[in-house]
């Protein structure tokens with residue numbers, strides 16, 4: 446275990462006890478081994494050889510000599526280390542040492558295992574004790590909607606900076622001018638923000654977009670957003686229908702993250718999935734340059750005075766009400782990972 450992970454275990458249970466997507470279910474077919482990283486912990490994701498085998502998520506480290514188990518192979522419902530062939534059962538316990546087949550493997554030869562579940566075509570992992578379920582996304586299997594998965598996108602930025610960017614609509618008019626905003630129509634009318642223990646709800650967030658419903662004609666859209674630490678469920682109402690963004694950020698490290706986004710829409714069937722993805726890829730490239738330029742890199746939670754000797758305080762405008770509420774809420778929750 447590395448020092449970053451130990452520090453987080455003792456100080457920040459918020460992300461530790463939450464669910465985070467680390468891979469698509471498609472990548473985790475039978476006999477697969479995948480290597481991922483979450484909250485500064487290296488993980489091996491593997492699935493046994495049977496159709497009913499469930500995905501296993503373990504610390505990516507063999508207790509024998511500490512090499513990566515993701516360099517090994519799957520044999521039925523066990524994982525075999527690629528170095529000396531020690532074999533581990535579904536509990537993470539070694540049950541066979543090929544060089545000493547008569548020896549009962551030591552009880553300490555046990556890999557740390559974690560909880561995981563598949564939701565919305567993604568594999569979600571919790572490194573601690575889950576305190577709540579994965580955020581709701583009812584349109585994911587609603588036949589009236591078409592669903593398209595975007596990303597995952599890598600970003601060398603704080604997971605919280607990257608997530609905040611997802612609900613900050615006033616950047617659309619400049620960072621994405623001509624795509625989802627127009628600098629000549631940048632005004633954001635006041636909107637409603639409600640905070641409770643489970644998160645933040647934003648209602649009646651209106652803005653003008655150049656191609657608001659995919660027909661090339663500009664118009665006003667209204668957003669409803671539900672925000673919990675790193676997942677945003679956002680509904681955009683246009684005159685043609687509803688477009689849902691299920692946006693979630695995986696905290697890989699304090700200054701590194703992965704971004705996933707499902708789009709579900711009940712209109713616009715004429716636009717192929719590939720065009721929607723291309724569009725989103727372009728938007729994310731525009732965002733990445735900005736996101737990787739934030740200083741400080743981590744999200745400042747205290748706005749009254751500077752939290753850094755190197756950088757002055759960040760200042761807010763009225764349109765930043767959601768960000769202000771979000772930062773306060775994270776501070777009240779006791780989040781320390783990826784923030785300053």
Ligand code: FES
Pocket residue numbers: 507508509510511512526527528529530531
């Ligand atoms: Fe894994 Fe030796 S390091 S079996």
Ligand code: CO
Pocket residue numbers: 610616617620621728732
């Ligand atoms: Co953006």
